[in-house]
Amino acid sequence: DGGITQSPKYLFRKEGQNVTLSCEQNLNHDAMYWYRQDPGQGLRLIYYSQIVNDFQKGDIAEGYSVSREKKESFPLTVTSAQKNPTAFYLCASRNRGRGNQPQHFGDGTRLSIL
């Protein structure tokens, strides 16, 4: 089955700890994205990558880091510098090569602070 897999579904972070959220896609999509969703709010873009070994900051990149070493993988690290990390994190991907293709989403990771 083709799709976007995010893991884990739930994650707990201690103060001062870095945690990494996984996002894997087998859709052969070029572009991948990370969003943050807070209760009652829309999605805000953290980072995005249009091609392997390249990524750009979104609107709320502070306290986060990413890598794109493989086309199918775009992990997000929430660093200790992110003072309010509790949120629902969504990964998306898109095929750039066929016109205005929409983004498709994984099922999210809920991150909480212990």
Added chain:
Amino acid sequence: GQQLNQSPQSMFIQEGEDVSMNCTSSSIFNTWLWYKQEPGEGPVLLIALYKAGELTSNGRLTAQFGITRKDSFLNISASIPSDVGIYFCAGPGSPNYGGATNKLIFGTGTLLAVQP
């Protein structure tokens, strides 16, 4: 910066009723997307619109790309309990979606609750 205003914020309706929601932008879009998100899940694409005036259906859902290119509408006919969720509109964060940035801007969502 670009903003998307989505209304209403929430709707509480009876099963069988029709639903309308809309989204307006401060700038012109060349693409409108409508997503539905259920609790604890990621958004799922419902309808994609690419042309001003376009009217597209997906089962009981119908969406329209406004002729001014600054708005879009989503209608749900004969609602059922499984229509419950948050509906988001989204549009490109750059003048030409599919171009350099591929960024999307999302509305704040419309929460739909359907009473059986």
